[in-house]
Amino acid sequence: MLLLPNPQTLRYLLRHMATVSVVALLAACAGDKDQEYVERPVGELYGKAIEELNDRNYVEAARAFDEVERQHPYSTWATKAQLMSAYAYYEDAKYDDAIIALDRFIQLHPGNVDTPYAYYLKSLCYYEQISDVGRDQKMTDMARSALEDVVNRFPGTSYARDARLKLDLTLDHLAGKEMEVGRWYLRHQKYLAAINRFLVVINQYDRTSHAPEALYRLTESYTVLGLKDEAKKTAAVLGHNYPGSDWYDDAYDLVERGETNPEANNAALEEGSEGWWDSITNIF
Numbered sequence: 001m002l003l004l005p006n007p008q009t010l011r012y013l014l015r016h017m018a019t020v021s022v023v024a025l026l027a028a029c030a031g032d033k034d035q036e037y038v039e040r041p042v043g044e045l046y047g048k049a050i051e052e053l054n055d056r057n058y059v060e061a062a063r064a065f066d067e068v069e070r071q072h073p074y075s076t077w078a079t080k081a082q083l084m085s086a087y088a089y090y091e092d093a094k095y096d097d098a099i100i101a102l103d104r105f106i107q108l109h110p111g112n113v114d115t116p117y118a119y120y121l122k123s124l125c126y127y128e129q130i131s132d133v134g135r136d137q138k139m140t141d142m143a144r145s146a147l148e149d150v151v152n153r154f155p156g157t158s159y160a161r162d163a164r165l166k167l168d169l170t171l172d173h174l175a176g177k178e179m180e181v182g183r184w185y186l187r188h189q190k191y192l193a194a195i196n197r198f199l200v201v202i203n204q205y206d207r208t209s210h211a212p213e214a215l216y217r218l219t220e221s222y223t224v225l226g227l228k229d230e231a232k233k234t235a236a237v238l239g240h241n242y243p244g245s246d247w248y249d250d251a252y253d254l255v256e257r258g259e260t261n262p263e264a265n266n267a268a269l270e271e272g273s274e275g276w277w278d279s280i281t282n283i284f
Helices: 007-036 042-054 058-071 076-091 095-108 115-127 138-153 158-187 191-204 211-224 228-241 246-257 262-269 276-281
Strands: none
Touching (some): 042 058, 042 076, 095 115, 115 138, 211 228, 211 246, 228 246
8 A cells, every 4th residue: 555645744845846946957057157157368358358448348348357356366467457447437437336446456455556546546536526516515525535545645656746736626625615605604694603614714724715715704704793803813814824815905994994895795795786795884
């Protein structure tokens, strides 16, 4: 007499057989994939990646460089390919992917001869995403940090020299944002808030092109608040550091004669038909 398993045992056997079938199928697929894989010489792979890069096929170039590392992970070509993959992403304006690849390269090869370039390229990824001063400046601040990193880590390199130039422009951009916000506070008669913004420019960005105007706006703000001594001191600092500046001439008129340059003020702070000096005199 043929003995059949009980229903519970039968269900277990069926599940087991199904699992075995799936595993066998996956193994077969993997075997087919392995059969398609053909290891190629590292020089051939790298040369193909360079061709894609020269043809501006940046996505394909990045994949090709990644394939160099995948097939020959311990070769000197693999190290170079990691950096070139990041460069391909950078050229394609895929900055997030480039930064990830560069951070990986820096972590794996901190002493490599190309590491200074990796830091520099990373700073460019942030720098080229800087937006106008009317928008959030988080990316500008990240560019500043990355550029300072290049300057401080590799001061004698050509990368540091270029980073210094870009850093000056970045700081000027950040100062411009502070000035924009400060002017907004002035237009809305929020003088203490405006003073805080202009002091940031003076204390943190004193070498930028915005410093003379920041000193003048401070002089205006102190004047409208009735802080005459502070206004005179600020005007004196402006005159000492920027004696030939139009901003100093306006500050001198403001402090000594109670006059200001309406054209200059209206250009920057005009709101409606009322000039900045009118807004000051209407308060008293």
